[in-house]
Amino acid sequence: MSGPAPAVILxxxxxxxxxxINQVLAPLGIALAGLEDYPGLDEPQETGATFAHNACLxxxxxxQHTGRWCLADDSGLEVDALDGRPGVYSARYGAGQCPPDSPxxxxxxxxNARLLRELAGVPLDRRTARFVCxxxxxxxxxxxxxxxxxxxxxxxxEPAGENGFGYDPLFVLPDRGCTTAQLSPGDKNAISHRGQxxxxxxxxxxxxxxxxx
Numbered sequence: 001m002s003g004p005a006p007a008v009i010l011x012x013x014x015x016x017x018x019x020x021i022n023q024v025l026a027p028l029g030i031a032l033a034g035l036e037d038y039p040g041l042d043e044p045q046e047t048g049a050t051f052a053h054n055a056c057l058x059x060x061x062x063x064q065h066t067g068r069w070c071l072a073d074d075s076g077l078e079v080d081a082l083d084g085r086p087g088v089y090s091a092r093y094g095a096g097q098c099p100p101d102s103p104x105x106x107x108x109x110x111x112n113a114r115l116l117r118e119l120a121g122v123p124l125d126r127r128t129a130r131f132v133c134x135x136x137x138x139x140x141x142x143x144x145x146x147x148x149x150x151x152x153x154x155x156x157x158e159p160a161g162e163n164g165f166g167y168d169p170l171f172v173l174p175d176r177g178c179t180t181a182q183l184s185p186g187d188k189n190a191i192s193h194r195g196q197x198x199x200x201x202x203x204x205x206x207x208x209x210x211x212x213x
Contacts, residue, residue: 008137009033011062011072013043014104016165017194021073024189024198030205032071041065051075051088051134052146059138067140071201075133075194077167079155081126082118086111090167108166112159115170119155127155131171131180133193135201144208147201151193153180164188 010018010032018034025032035041044061048054051074058072076090086093094110095102102110119127130150137145151173159169161181168181168188180188189195 007033008069008071009035009038009062009066011035011043011058011070014165016104017073020185020189020192020194021071021198023185024195025202028199028202030202035062038066046074046088046091048074048088051132052136052148054088055134055136055146056138056143059136059143063138063140069137069139069144071135071137073133073135073194073197075131077115077129077131077171079115079119079127079129081122081128085118086115104165112167112170115155115167116157124154124157129153129155129171131167131193133197135197137201137205145201145204147197147204149193149196149200151191151196 008030010021012018013035015034018032022032035043041062044058046054046057048057054074055072058074059070062070062072074088076087078084078087090111092107094112094114095107097110097114098107130152132150133148135147136143154172154174156170156172156179159181161169161179163183163185164181169179171180172178173180180192
């Protein structure tokens with residue numbers, strides 16, 4: 001980006017996503033703020049049928065309502081034995097079992113529990129899956145840049161690891177013999193779907209002309 005970079009907001013209230021993306025961007029001189037400064041701004045309904053649609057929808061909505069550049073991440077898990085589920089419903093897959101306004105950790109646990117129930121009896125060699133991440137950067141007028149990446153793995157039979165969030169305790173990396181929740185933050189960001197997509201998007205951001213923040 002030529003000239004001073006505008007302040008960029010990450011269109012989420014998920015502290016795990018904000019932390020991970022900032023860890024990747026910090027060495028590149030880019031920092032994101034969350035939506036904590038906009039308590040009255042509701043996040044839009046994720047009505048898209050694809051990760052790309054939802055990422056663009058969220059980025060444009062938040063940019064229009066804050067007047068600033070906004071980055072949105074739509075990511076999730078695709079499990080082959082479940083015909084690609086939970087897919088775009090990953091963040092709320094088991095949320096129907098949770099009380100309203102449950103904390104993120106409770107929802108994550110419910111999502112993981114539902115996933116294990118649906119894969120009960122499925123052998124390990126058929127539990128192949130991938131994490132998918134689509135990022136969109138928008139100003140109040142338009143989408144400025146998009147990036148996409150994935151990481152392949154297998155769904156384990158029980159949670160393992162304390163790091164990460166979401167489905168990380170179940171997502172096994174066969175070549176490493178551990179889940180993504182057992183990786184250090186730096187190791188995870190180096191190989192993850194989100195880390196790869198963020199680095200790609202950062203390169204695209206640097207090529208954009210500076211606009212009003």
